[in-house]
Amino acid sequence: xxxxxxxxxxxxxxxxxxxxxxxxxxxxxxxxxxxxxxxxxxxxxxxxxxxxxxxxxxxxxxxxxxxxxxxxxx
Amino acid sequence: xxxxxxxxxxxxxxxxxxxxxxxxxxxxxxxxxxxxxxxxxxxxxxxxxxxxxxxxxxxxxxxxxxxxxxxxxxxxxxxxxxxxxxxxxxxxxxxxxxxxxxxxxxxxxxxxxxxxxxxxxxxxxxxxxxxxxxxxxxxxxxxxxxxxxxxxxxxxxxxxxxxxxxxxxxxxxxxxxxxxxxxxxxxxxxxxxxxxxxxxxxxxxxxxxxxxxxxxxxxxxxxxxxxxxxxxxxxxxxxxxxxxxxxxxxxxxxx
Numbered sequence: 001x002x003x004x005x006x007x008x009x010x011x012x013x014x015x016x017x018x019x020x021x022x023x024x025x026x027x028x029x030x031x032x033x034x035x036x037x038x039x040x041x042x043x044x045x046x047x048x049x050x051x052x053x054x055x056x057x058x059x060x061x062x063x064x065x066x067x068x069x070x071x072x073x074x
Numbered sequence: 075x076x077x078x079x080x081x082x083x084x085x086x087x088x089x090x091x092x093x094x095x096x097x098x099x100x101x102x103x104x105x106x107x108x109x110x111x112x113x114x115x116x117x118x119x120x121x122x123x124x125x126x127x128x129x130x131x132x133x134x135x136x137x138x139x140x141x142x143x144x145x146x147x148x149x150x151x152x153x154x155x156x157x158x159x160x161x162x163x164x165x166x167x168x169x170x171x172x173x174x175x176x177x178x179x180x181x182x183x184x185x186x187x188x189x190x191x192x193x194x195x196x197x198x199x200x201x202x203x204x205x206x207x208x209x210x211x212x213x214x215x216x217x218x219x220x221x222x223x224x225x226x227x228x229x230x231x232x233x234x235x236x237x238x239x240x241x242x243x244x245x246x247x248x249x250x251x252x253x254x255x256x257x258x259x260x261x262x263x264x265x266x267x268x269x270x271x272x273x274x275x276x277x278x279x280x281x282x283x284x285x286x287x288x289x290x291x292x293x294x295x296x297x298x299x300x301x302x303x304x305x306x307x308x309x310x311x312x313x314x315x316x317x318x319x320x321x322x323x324x325x326x327x328x329x
Contacts, residue, residue: 048154048313055253055310062256069263073080 011071017064024057079266083191083259108195111187115176123172144172148312155316156323163319166206170199171312174254178304181258182297190307191258193251200251203315211322221325250314257307261300268293 032050036043088110094102126141134142148168152160174190181188189195211219223239224232268289275286 048151051306052310052313055306059249059253059256062260063252065260066252066256069080069259 007071011068014064014068014071017067018061021058021061021064024060025054028053028057079263079270082187082262082266085192107187108189108192111180111189112177112195115173115180115189118180119172119176151309151313152316155313156320159323160316160319163206163210163316167312167315167319170203170315171308174199174311175305175308178258178308179301181262182301182304188258188262190254191262193255196251196255197247199254199311200247203250203318204247207318207322210319214323215325218325219322222321225326246318250311254307254311257303261296261303265293265296265300268296 028050032043032046032053035046085106085108087104088107091105094104096103122137123141126137129138131138145168148171149161149164152164152167156163177189177195180186181190208219211222215221223236223243225235225239227235271289272286272293275282275289277283278286
């Protein structure tokens, strides 16, 4: 297998990291909605934690994406 | 450009500044497009904030209330994350937030350069944050700052927990910088890739040319998402700074 093909396959495999990010972000917003519908009074106080959780989740997936980009473009 | 999505992140000498400014340890130092954008960002932020509150209206107009809202937003964030004694770090956190926010938003202007998509910039910012945290911790607690690495747990768990805490502390500058850098890099690369689709389909001719409106519409939607991400990442950068400062100020006690 030549190096270019191996690079492409490697970049594709690295993007699997985004599966985890997708599950995580869904979990964050799903759990927030569940909690918010049960106790709407406390929902507004938790938006900070919601956005923080979203950003932390998204970042882990993007680490994988950056690896893929580094493989592809260097 | 269309087929080179990474080309937009290239650091090159700014227009008309092809000669190095000076030499440092034998390396030529250039005034690059990145430096130019940073100067523009800092000047825009400083002039916006100072001009908006200059008249000091009792009933603020739109620009003044925007400046006041951003002030209150950051002040509330620090207060809720670190408590009363974190407010002395307000100038630090506010300048970090405004700088990252303006860099992200200026990067969204088509044809400009995203300063925060360079790991060198974000890593320097993250190192600054960690340096402030460490200095604050040692100044406040002395050697007791090392208690940060010892959570309340039975001793047989501490054997496992202390290395984990140390590693998590040491990787903070990396995760803080890579989060911002990766978000900006991924977003702008995605925009460039979709722009490539538009050009490919548009040049294909026939029915395919009309189809190019689909990726075009998608670019608009992604642009909106990226505006949200630009704000969110600046916010996350600032609030994580607050959380780290809180740990340095109060160790494991709640504020």
